[in-house]
Amino acid sequence: MSGSVEADTPQQAVDTQPVNQDDIQTVAQTIRDLTSTEVQVVHPGGENGGDDFGITCYWDASSMAPLNARSAAxxxxxxxxxxxxxxxxxxxHLSRRAAVLLLLFADxxxxxxxxxTMRAASLRSFSGHAALPGGKAxxxxxxxxxxxxxxAWEEIGLPMEDAKLPSPFRIEHLCDLPMNLARTELIVRPCVAFLHANEPSVPTGAPRSPSTKTPTVEESMIPxxxxxEVAAVFSAPFSNFLKATDEELPAEEARRRPLPPGKWYEGNWLQFNGQPWRAHYFYVPVNDQRVMKPKRQLSAAEEEVADELGEKERYxxxxxxxxxxxxxARIAYGQDPEFEHNSHYGDEGMIEDAEKQGRLGPKKKTSEAPKV
Incomplete structure (x- = not known):
């Protein structure tokens, strides 16, 4: 990767974007909009109670609260x-283009x-590994x-068009991130989006549409x-990708859903294309969330991956x-992580070097491609 990294490697200035008054106004207005308490929070157990501490599923609007101030910011x-x-x-070239979706939602x-997601055993590359929904152009x-x-539609059934999302869901494209270089030399553009689970705000005095009940899980976006392609889909606490330890839960919530044994993070420095590259390893607790898996009959290899995933309390x-x-997470929360990391975002310097070296021409067919 082009450029330097933090810790024991030569320093490079962190990528920064100048902040102007328009950006400040955008941040302030978004915080006002997204922390609105118009949305009624209904827990899965209904009026008679239920577990108020289970992890929210992205397809269940009834378990999503309005964003708190930190999340809105x-x-x-x-x-x-x-x-x-x-x-x-x-x-x-078309064969080099790929993108992934970072779909954020409120718990x-x-x-x-x-x-x-967890990749299926049948895939040629990185089978059984965690991934964001995405793929080639x-x-x-x-x-x-x-x-x-x-x-995301092909892998987990997330509708491609907002018009096909069940009410009250809508997806807002927030931004694209700098490009990343995969080991297979695909160029991957991460796209960040937010899943709104409330109706758009209505100006004061404007007529409101007839109210509709919050959809149940069955009526919603069950994956x-x-x-x-996919062995499982789960979720992780977004802000904790800046932390070296598990997220801190309120006392009662921690008592009701204790974290499984094991650590949250470890990391080490590697050489990637002759550049220092920090490898991060996160171990996401899944013991108290609904992990969705395919229902169809699986092959022997897929059954093995499914069994292995079923035994794990952390992915x-x-x-x-x-x-x-x-x-x-660094961009979203405006802070550096608690662990060592590359100071720049993405791998764009490394990608430019690869282009200069003539490595980004038409990609060979999978059957001809070298193993990575």
Whole structure:
């Protein structure tokens, strides 16, 4: 990767974007909008009670609270973020283009969580590994966000168009992040989006549409997984990708859903394309959340992965996926992580070097591609 890193490596200035008055106004207005308490929070147990401490599922609007102030500010920072110009994307061959979706949503405390998948055993590369929904471009005309939305539809059944999302859901594209270089030499553009679970605010005095009941889980966006690509879908606490330890829970919540044994984070420095690259390994607790898995009959290899996932109380998130999540959290919360990390976002310097070396031409067919 081009440039230097923190800790024992040469220093490089952290990527910064100048803040102007328009950005400040955008952040302030977004905080006012997103912390509105018009939305009624209804817990899955209904009026007679239930577990108020279970982890929110992104397809269940009834378990989502309005964003708290910290989360609203994070969404506003992402909305205001502008990545550096990337003319290289326009020069890339179709076979080199890919995008992933960071889909954020609010939990019952108003904190942000992010949707993550586990790759199926049948995939040729990185089978059984954690990943963000996403994949390769189909056409040269597709934007990164269109690629990410289409792939999320194919992998987990997330509707491609907001018009097809059940009320009250809508997806807002917040920003794109700097490009990343996969080990397979695909160029991956991360796209960050927020899943709203409330109706758009109505100006004072404006007529309101007839109220509708909050959809139940069954009426909502329960994932429909492509078993050929996805072994499971789960979520992780977004802000904790800046932390070296598990998220701190309120006392009663910690008592009701204790964390499983094991650590949250470890990391080490590697060499990637001759550059220092910090590898992050996160171990996301899944013992108290609904992990969705394909229902169809599985092959022997897929059954083995499913059995292994079923036994685990923590799923490992690492590699490029972890790096993207750390970068996104740094931008969202305006702070550096508690652990060592590359100071720059993405791998764009490294990608430019690869282009100069003639390595980003048409990609060979999978059957001909070298193993990585």
């Amino acid at each position: 994070a969404v506003a920072r992402l909305r205001a973020y502008k990545p550096p110009p990337a003319p290289l994307w326009g020069r890339l 019952r405390r108003g904190d942000l969580r992010v949707v993550v 189909d056409t040269i005309e597709e934007t990164p966000f269109q690629i990410a939305r289409r792939e 429909r997984l492509d078993a050929k 490992q998130v690492w590699g490029m996926t972890a790096r993207i999540l750390v970068d996104a």
